[in-house]
Amino acid sequence: MSNNCKTCVFKSKATQTLGDENLDQLSCNNATVDFRKGDSIIKQGMFSTNVVYLRSGLAKIHITGPYHEQIVRIVKAPCYLGLPTTIGDKINQYSITAIKDVEVCFIDFNAFRRLLQETEHFSYEIILELCRNELDAIRRCANRTQKQTRGNIADVILEFANNIFESDVFTLPVSQSEIGNLVDASRESISRTLAEFHKDGIIKFSGKKIEILNKKSLLLISQTG
Amino acid sequence: MSNNCKTCVFKSKATQTLGDENLDQLSCNNATVDFRKGDSIIKQGMFSTNVVYLRSGLAKIHITGPYHEQIVRIVKAPCYLGLPTTIGDKINQYSITAIKDVEVCFIDFNAFRRLLQETEHFSYEIILELCRNELDAIRRCANRTQKQTRGNIADVILEFANNIFESDVFTLPVSQSEIGNLVDASRESISRTLAEFHKDGIIKFSGKKIEILNKKSLLLISQTG
DNA sequence: TAGTTTTTGTGATATATTTCACAAAAGCTA
C-alpha cells in the first residue's frame, strides 16, 4: 500500500520541517506495511535498503550478543527504526521485532538521502535524533551494568508506566524471559523479583498485568537497589 | 594559540571534504590547547560551547553512573570529542579526560554549524560518524554486559594492541582500577585476572607493561570466557 | 633521599545471581 507523507498524521519531527514539495519527494516509492505481534521488521545481518518508520505500535530493538539475545530497548511509535544502519554501514547491526501489532512505513532511501543533503532543517533534525540516540545508548548502558536486578526491574516497570503506556496500570508486552534479556538477568530472577515486589506491596501483578501501587518505593529501588 | 584548519595535518574525514574557503570559515575563532595526562577536557554537567577535536593523544570518555564512575571507551586522536552534546542538548552528558598528553582544538560552534547546514558532504560525513558511534555504543554494551571479567579483560588487551597502540607490546595508559571501570569489575578482579593470564603464559606483564604472548588464546577467551 | 600517596597483590569471606530441575499455570490450536 503506497502512502502519502503529506497527509500522514504520524510525522516525525524532521518530516514536520518539510514543505509539500519535499513531502511529495519523500512519498514517491514508499509503502506502508502492517506487522503482527512477533513479526520481524528488521533482521540483524541483512542488507538495509529502506528508511523504516514506525507509524504506530510497539517494537523491540534486539541484538545477538556473544552469549544470548539482548534487548537494547523497547520503542514506541512514532519513530525511525534502524536509522544508523540505513544511513551508515547498510548491514543491520540489530534486529527489530514487533511486540504489538504495528504499522510501518518503508521510505525510499534515495529520496530520503536527497532530502538530507538538500534540506538543511530536515538534516539537522536527523542529526539531533542521532545525537540523542547515542547519548541514550551510553546512559542506558551505564545504568544497566551498574545497577543490580532489583533496580533494573524497577526501572523497566517505571519506563513502561511513564514513557510507553503513560499509565500505572498496564499489561506487559513481553515475557519475563524477554525482560531478562532487557536487564541482563535470568528469567528466574525476573520471576522472583516481581513476586518480591508484589509481596512487598509495591506492585500488584498477576499474569502479565501490572499495577504500580507504590511509585515512590519503585523509584527508591531504582536508585538504591 | 589560534590555529589554521587549512594547514592542519590531523584533518577529520568530514573536514577533508572541505575546500579552502570553508576551511578558513572553520578556522576563525578556534584555538588549540595542550592538556597534560589527567587533565579534564570535557566535564559532565557543564555547558558545551565548542566543538572539541582531539588532534593528538589519548583520552577516556567516562560517565558518572548510579554507583560509580564508568569508562565508556578510550579514544585515540584524531577524532571529535563529545559531538552529540555539542550539537545536541548542550549539557555534557559525560566527561572526557586526557590519559596521555594531548593536543585539542576548540572549534567555534557557529562556524561548525554553518558548515553543517551549508555543505552537504561535510554534514553527511558527520552524520555517518554519529551513526557509527551509536552502533558502536550498542555493540560495546551488549559485549560488556554478557561477557564475564576474563572475556572483557581479554577484549581490552586486544583493543589496546590492535586499535590503540597497534603493537603487541605496550604500556597500559590507565590504572587497574580504571580498567575495572571500563569492564565493570572490581580493581581486585583485574589484578587477579591479569596475574592469571601471566601465569598461563598468555601475556607477560609487570608494572604497566604488557606483552601479548598468545594472541589466539586471548581471542578465544574473549569469545568463550 | 626521605616521606607520603597511590597503586597493586592476594587471602578469606560474603553475596547476588545463575543454573538445574520439576511442577503448575496459561495460552494455543485442532
Next chain:
DNA sequence: TAGCTTTTGTGAAATATATCACAAAAACTA
C-alpha cells in the same frame, strides 16, 4: 474441550565476583 506448547513459580546447589583487610610495591614530591 482435549492435548500440546510456552510461560511462570520456586526450591536447592553451584559459582563468579565483590568486598574487606592488609602488606608490598611503585610513583610522586618536597
